[in-house]
Amino acid sequence: MSIETLIAQYGLAAVFLGAGLEGETMVLAGGLFAHEGMLSLPGAMIAAAAGSFVADQAFFAAGRRFRATRWVQRAQGKPAFAKALRTLERHPTGFIFAFRFLYGLRTVSPIAIGTSHVPTRTFLWINAVAACIWAVLFTSLGYVFGTGIAELLGRYRPHGRQWLWVALAALVLGLGFAGFRWWRRRRA
Numbered sequence: 001m002s003i004e005t006l007i008a009q010y011g012l013a014a015v016f017l018g019a020g021l022e023g024e025t026m027v028l029a030g031g032l033f034a035h036e037g038m039l040s041l042p043g044a045m046i047a048a049a050a051g052s053f054v055a056d057q058a059f060f061a062a063g064r065r066f067r068a069t070r071w072v073q074r075a076q077g078k079p080a081f082a083k084a085l086r087t088l089e090r091h092p093t094g095f096i097f098a099f100r101f102l103y104g105l106r107t108v109s110p111i112a113i114g115t116s117h118v119p120t121r122t123f124l125w126i127n128a129v130a131a132c133i134w135a136v137l138f139t140s141l142g143y144v145f146g147t148g149i150a151e152l153l154g155r156y157r158p159h160g161r162q163w164l165w166v167a168l169a170a171l172v173l174g175l176g177f178a179g180f181r182w183w184r185r186r187r188a
Contacts, residue, residue, distance in 0.1 A: 007033050015039070015047040020055025023106060024138050027052075031142020041143055049135035052100065056110040056127050063114020075111060079185075084112040092118060096126040100134050 006014040007029055018026025030044035066072050075081050088095045088109075096118070099109035113123055 008038065011039060012043050012047040015044050016051035016054075019048040019051030019135065020058075021051075027135060027138040028142035031139040031144075032146045033142075034139065035143045035146025041139065045135050045139045048139050049132045052134060053128055053131035056100070056131065057124065059107065059110035060114040060120075060123055060127070063111035064120070065114075067115040072111065072115060075108065076115070078108070080108050081112050084109045085116065088113060088116055088118070092116075093122075093126060096123060097130045100130060 006018070007026075012030075015026060015030035018030075027044075027048040030039060030048055031041070033039045034041040034044045063072060076085075084095075084099070095109070096113060099113075100106050102109075110123075110127075
């Protein structure tokens with residue numbers, strides 16, 4: 001099921017869940033649907049902020065509650081987790097505010113913060129403010145650039161086998177990007 005279909009069918013509930021589980025793409029799509037008049041812009045912003053906030057609080061609580069378990073111990077061995085903790089130690093408030101904007105650290109960061117000594121109340125307030133700013137920013141981007149996106153999608157509608165070529169091109173680009181990131185990490 002595509003993002004567009006999910007939002008068209010479930011509305012703000014899809015934006016809420018998508019903001020917590022998937023991230024920016026669903027929130028941008030929520031802004032686009034608000035631009036098209038299918039959702040209210042304030043509603044999309046609130047659903048995105050609430051979804052992001054709830055998911056990050058849940059991941060934080062999981063990190064706090066299960067920090068001694070094998071699942072979290074295994075996550076701590078991953079490079080993204082270690083990077084999140086190093087950055088958190090140097091700039092705790094800034095990191096809590098900015099992690100949702102950092103590619104590759106969005107999901108693991110609240111768990112890492114949960115394993116740290118950051119007080120729950122501190123995380124709660126910074127997370128709430130950051131979730132609101134993030135949601136307003138990405139929903140607004142989808143709304144503002146909605147005309148261009150809708151025009152682009154209207155101009156290019158592949159039919160039949162063209163979808164296969166589009167999917168293949170996306171796969172090749174994705175593999176190329178993953179290969180580049182692997183090469184860059186290995187070099188560093």
